[in-house]
Amino acid sequence: MADTDMPMPTPTTPPLPLQRYKLLSFDVYGTLIEYKQHILSSFTPLLTRLPPSSPYRNSTPLNPSLAHCATQGDISFLKLFQQQEDRIKLELADHPLRFDEVLKEIWRRIAKTIDVDTSEHEIDAFGSEANIASWPTFSGTLDALRILQNTGYKLVALSNVDRFATDITWASTGLGSIEWAKVFTADDFGTTREDLELADQRKFEALLEFAGGSGVERSELLHVAQSLGHDHKPAKDVGVSSVFLVGDGPVWGKEGESRMAVEKGLVGYGWRCKDLREFAGIVEREMKS
Incomplete structure (x- = not known):
C-alpha cells in the first residue's frame, strides 16, 4: 500500500x-492519463506575458520538501482552467462543442480573463489533435493494465471527455x-444540462447497467481511480468498492483533501x-498465493 500515515476509510462494502472481483473500471484522465502538467506547459507562452506579480506566476512551492512540487501559481491557474x-x-x-473546440474556447476565455493578448495560431494549437495526443499515460x-487483463478481469474505461478526444488518446498512448x-465516453452519459450537473452519478449508472448486462454483480465490481470527489465519493454513494491511486496527488497538494x-x-x-503498478503487483501476488 502507499506509504502514508493517513488512516484508511471504513470500506463501502467489506x-x-x-480474485473474487470480475470487473475493474477505470477513470481515464487523471488516473491513466497525466494531463495537468501538460496543460500548464501549453499555457506557458500565455502566462509569461503576465507581470511577475500575477498570482498565476507565484513560484512558491506548495511543499518545499517535495521534489517537482506544484507552485501556488500552478494551482491557481489550474483552478481557473477547471x-x-x-x-x-x-x-x-x-x-x-467537440472537445477540441472546448479547449480552444477555454484558451480564448482565459486569455480574456487574465487580459493577455493571444493569437488564432495559439488557440488552434491548444485545441489541436497533436496537443490532445501529447497527454501521456502515467x-x-x-504494463499494469496488461497484468490486470491477463488475470481474467473484464476492464472498463470511464472517460469524462467525448469520443473524439478519447479516440485520439487511445491511438496515441497505446491504451487501444x-x-x-x-469504453464509455462523455457522450454515453448524456449531454443535457442536468446530465452534466450529475455527470459523476450518470457514469456510475451506466457502469452498473453494463455490469448487470454482463452478468457481474455490484459486489463483483471494483472501481480504480485517483479523484476522490469525481470517483470515490460517487462510488461509495452507489455501493461500489474502489481502489484509490494516490498517483501525483501529493505533487498538486492533495494531501489535505484526501485526509x-x-x-x-x-x-x-x-x-x-x-x-x-503497485495495485497490479498486489493483484498478481494474491492470484499466485
Whole structure:
C-alpha cells in the first residue's frame, strides 16, 4: 500500500479477495492519463506575458520538501482552467462543442480573463489533435493494465471527455492495445444540462447497467481511480468498492483533501496504492498465493 500515515476509510462494502472481483473500471484522465502538467506547459507562452506579480506566476512551492512540487501559481491557474471548462460545458449543454473546440474556447476565455493578448495560431494549437495526443499515460500504466487483463478481469474505461478526444488518446498512448470490455465516453452519459450537473452519478449508472448486462454483480465490481470527489465519493454513494491511486496527488497538494475525505466519511475505498503498478503487483501476488 502507499506509504502514508493517513488512516484508511471504513470500506463501502467489506473488501473481497481480489480474485473474487470480475470487473475493474477505470477513470481515464487523471488516473491513466497525466494531463495537468501538460496543460500548464501549453499555457506557458500565455502566462509569461503576465507581470511577475500575477498570482498565476507565484513560484512558491506548495511543499518545499517535495521534489517537482506544484507552485501556488500552478494551482491557481489550474483552478481557473477547471472553472472555465465547467462553465463552457454547462453554457453549451444544448449544443455541445467537440472537445477540441472546448479547449480552444477555454484558451480564448482565459486569455480574456487574465487580459493577455493571444493569437488564432495559439488557440488552434491548444485545441489541436497533436496537443490532445501529447497527454501521456502515467509511467507503468500499460504494463499494469496488461497484468490486470491477463488475470481474467473484464476492464472498463470511464472517460469524462467525448469520443473524439478519447479516440485520439487511445491511438496515441497505446491504451487501444488493451482488451477493453467497454469504453464509455462523455457522450454515453448524456449531454443535457442536468446530465452534466450529475455527470459523476450518470457514469456510475451506466457502469452498473453494463455490469448487470454482463452478468457481474455490484459486489463483483471494483472501481480504480485517483479523484476522490469525481470517483470515490460517487462510488461509495452507489455501493461500489474502489481502489484509490494516490498517483501525483501529493505533487498538486492533495494531501489535505484526501485526509478530509476520510475524516468526514465521504469515501469508502478498500485499497490505497501509490499507482496502478503497485495495485497490479498486489493483484498478481494474491492470484499466485
